[in-house]
Structures are given as C-alpha cells and as structure tokens.
Amino acid sequence: MEERILVVGAGPAGLAAGIAARSRNKAVLVVGNPTQDSPLAKAERVDNYPGLPGLTGAQLLEQLAQHARNMGVECINGKVNAILAWDGGFMLTVGSQTYQGSALVLAPGVVQSAKYPGEEALLGRGVSYCATCDGMLYRGRDVMVVGRSKDAPEEANFLHSIGCRVTYVSAQRPAGLNEAIPHRVGHRLEVEGEQRVSALLVDGERCPCQGVFILRPAIAPADLLPGLQVEQGSIVVDRNMSTGLPGVFAAGDCTGRPYQVAKAVGEGLVAGESAAEYLETKENN
Ligand SMILES: Cc1cc2nc3c(=O)[nH]c(=O)nc-3n(C[C@H](O)[C@H](O)[C@H](O)COP(=O)(O)OP(=O)(O)OC[C@H]3O[C@@H](n4cnc5c(N)ncnc54)[C@H](O)[C@@H]3O)c2cc1C
Structure with missing residues (x-):
C-alpha cells in the first residue's frame, strides 16, 4: 500500500489539505472536478479572505492550485465514483483508473443530493x-x-x-x-x-x-464511503477534522457552515496535518 494521502475535491479545502501534508513531506494526490466547477469560480469578487482582498474567485482558486502544484501536490482532474476501504488503506475509482493511498481527506464541498424515489432503498441492489x-x-x-x-x-x-x-x-x-x-x-x-x-x-x-x-457531477460523501457519520447533510468531525473512521478526515463546506473560503482553508490545513500525523503513527507501529 502506497504511503500517500488521497484528497477528494480540489477546492480551497482540498488544496489547503494538500499543501499542509506536503509541508510535512508526505506524498499527496488531489482528485477533483476541474477548478471551474468549484462554486468559488463563480464568485465575482472575494473581499473577505484575509490578506488577499479583491481577487475574483477564479483567481483565488488558481493561486491556490498553483501553490499546491509548486509544493509538489499531484493534482488530477476527475470525479471520484467510489471509495473502497481496502488493505488498511483506501482505493479511489476515477473513470477507469484506480488510485491507492493510506489516508483520506474528504473535501467535496456541499453536495446537493436530492435523490429519485426508490434510489436510496435500491442502492447496491441494482x-x-x-x-x-x-x-x-x-x-x-x-x-x-x-x-x-x-x-x-x-x-x-x-x-x-x-x-x-x-x-x-x-x-x-x-x-x-x-x-x-x-x-x-x-x-x-x-x-x-x-x-x-x-x-x-x-x-x-x-x-x-x-x-x-x-x-451526477458529485456523490454525497456517505454514499461514497459507507459508515461515515453525517448530520443534517454535513460530515461530523472533531477538532482534528477526524471523521471517526480510521484514517479518514474531512474539511471545508462538507463539514457545515459557515460556507466560507477562510474556514475551508483552515480546516483543510488541520485535515492535512492530521492525515500526515496518522501516516507517521502508522509507520512507527
Ligand atoms: C457565487 C459564490 C460566491 C461566493 N463568494 C464567497 C466569498 O466572497 N467569500 C467566501 O469566503 N466564500 C464565498 N463563497 C463560498 C466558497 O466558494 C466556499 O465556501 C468554498 O469554495 C468551499 O471550499 P471547499 O473546498 O470546501 O469546497 P468547494 O469549493 O465546493 O470544492 C469542492 C470541489 O470538489 C469537487 N467534488 C465534489 N465531489 C467530488 C468527487 N466525487 N470527485 C471529485 N471532485 C469532487 C467539487 O466539484 C468542487 O470542485 C461563494 C460561493 C459562491 C457559490
């Protein structure tokens, strides 16, 4: 099993998690829909992100993505269709490809998950x-x-x-x-x-x-990863951004309000650090 951190979602939270984990010298793969699909790309002007007022949402995202790439974060475009907890780690399915890692950060933003009648009851049974x-x-x-x-x-x-x-x-x-x-x-x-x-x-x-x-363009996290605790549509996390499932962390809009870039980036930082620490503890045992 490759000792790397997998991140689902290439918005501010996922990119910040990648940057934090690279700062601890961990291999990181961020898989996300193209940046123009992030809601932030639609923001005409972001004036409340501390220290960088006046950028468009698209500019802020591009700077974050560039920063992550410069730090050595591997970024690929694609939609994660399935997550398998496997052999003490995780496997992501993206189109016909699979990617393995030992820790997981979920940063998919808010996933609108209105379902069709019958869909939930027959999930996995057709x-x-x-x-x-x-x-x-x-x-x-x-x-x-x-x-x-x-x-x-x-x-x-x-x-x-x-x-x-x-x-x-x-x-x-x-x-x-x-x-x-x-x-x-x-x-x-x-x-x-x-x-x-x-x-x-x-x-x-x-x-x-x-x-x-x-x-659909996105899949609700609980459908991607069975066992994830979700309350009123938000992933439940502790102060370390741990979801309670071993090796699984979450950050950004997916953990609840306020839906703001600064909160997403802060949580991404903590999730990236926690995922790195999780790998170190695993390596030492
Ligand atoms: C019009 C608009 C204006 C805004 N203005 C501001 C503002 O001025 N200031 C501010 O602080 N906030 C603003 N926001 C809110 C801000 O955009 C969000 O809080 C922030 O983008 C959340 O970051 P995130 O990384 O948690 O999620 P997102 O930015 O939503 O990123 C998650 C990414 O993951 C992708 N994804 C989801 N599921 C999968 C999957 N299965 N596989 C691969 N990729 C997946 C999504 O498509 C998305 O690209 C605005 C939002 C909108 C819509």
Whole structure:
C-alpha cells in the first residue's frame, strides 16, 4: 500500500489539505472536478479572505492550485465514483483508473443530493453510481444510464463496450454518446423494484431493466464511503477534522457552515496535518 494521502475535491479545502501534508513531506494526490466547477469560480469578487482582498474567485482558486502544484501536490482532474476501504488503506475509482493511498481527506464541498424515489432503498441492489466498479455485473443485461454529469456519456459508452444493453436518459441526447446507444428524454424518474431493481419509470413510463446507473457531477460523501457519520447533510468531525473512521478526515463546506473560503482553508490545513500525523503513527507501529 502506497504511503500517500488521497484528497477528494480540489477546492480551497482540498488544496489547503494538500499543501499542509506536503509541508510535512508526505506524498499527496488531489482528485477533483476541474477548478471551474468549484462554486468559488463563480464568485465575482472575494473581499473577505484575509490578506488577499479583491481577487475574483477564479483567481483565488488558481493561486491556490498553483501553490499546491509548486509544493509538489499531484493534482488530477476527475470525479471520484467510489471509495473502497481496502488493505488498511483506501482505493479511489476515477473513470477507469484506480488510485491507492493510506489516508483520506474528504473535501467535496456541499453536495446537493436530492435523490429519485426508490434510489436510496435500491442502492447496491441494482442502483449504482459507478460504471467502472459495477458494470461487469450487468453484462448482457438491460441498464438505464441517468446522465446528469459531463462524463456520463463516456461511462455509458464503457457499459455498452462491455456488453450491457444501455439506454441513456437525459434532457437531450449528449454529444459523445455512442450512436448505437438509444436515448430517451426523461425528467421525472423513479426507480422501481422489490428486492432488486426491476424498472426505471421515465416520466411515468415503465422501462424494465436490471440496473440503473445514476451519474451526477458529485456523490454525497456517505454514499461514497459507507459508515461515515453525517448530520443534517454535513460530515461530523472533531477538532482534528477526524471523521471517526480510521484514517479518514474531512474539511471545508462538507463539514457545515459557515460556507466560507477562510474556514475551508483552515480546516483543510488541520485535515492535512492530521492525515500526515496518522501516516507517521502508522509507520512507527
Ligand atoms: C457565487 C459564490 C460566491 C461566493 N463568494 C464567497 C466569498 O466572497 N467569500 C467566501 O469566503 N466564500 C464565498 N463563497 C463560498 C466558497 O466558494 C466556499 O465556501 C468554498 O469554495 C468551499 O471550499 P471547499 O473546498 O470546501 O469546497 P468547494 O469549493 O465546493 O470544492 C469542492 C470541489 O470538489 C469537487 N467534488 C465534489 N465531489 C467530488 C468527487 N466525487 N470527485 C471529485 N471532485 C469532487 C467539487 O466539484 C468542487 O470542485 C461563494 C460561493 C459562491 C457559490
């Protein structure tokens, strides 16, 4: 198991965690959606970040990302689809790639996680958020892909390539979707099934299937990592930013209000330090 720290989310909290961990000479990999997807990129002007007033949100993010890269933080663009606690460490799935590490910092920001009826109850029993992780289970079967993220067509193409019978559901047919994959326009969705998924209701019409892949830009942390304690949508942490799961820390908007850059950066610093300390303690035992 590689002794490095994995960070989910490349906003202020994740980048600050990476910088703090590099200051303690730890290897760090930050996986995040492109910086322009961070809510901060939309801020016209940030006047309350101490010491650096007047920058646009995009400028502040770029400076943070540049600082992290200069410190030796490895940053890759991508959406983490699944996290597996494995062999005393963690494995992240990003598209068709996997990345391993020994400690984990969650910094995904606020994840809007309104779910479709039936989704929660059938998660893991036909409902999946990760084509690469679960696709093989559905070879030769009918699956519906609910495309809500930019990378969803790619994931649908992957499912098609391994032999799933894919139907893609979204507001309109996306660019990049394999022409052999049928598309359905759908807005109101509901997952149906008793023990397992049996159909997806698309605007009231029943589409029989064995699997439903729901691909959004972000996944609620508790769905990514079972066992995580969440209260009113925020990850519960202590003063060390520990989530209570061994080796798992969290920082930024995902831990609750105030939703501010200074708070995200401060928590990221503590989470990065705590993750580094966790590795050192592990190495010495
Ligand atoms: C319009 C606007 C103006 C604002 N103005 C200010 C201001 O003036 N001052 C201020 O202090 N704050 C401001 N904020 C709030 C500030 O943007 C947030 O508090 C801050 O960005 C939180 O940082 P974070 O790192 O916790 O989360 P985020 O910045 O949300 O970063 C998290 C990143 O992780 C990504 N992510 C989520 N899940 C995954 C996954 N599974 N895999 C990979 N990546 C993932 C997200 O897409 C996102 O890019 C503003 C916000 C908005 C929307």
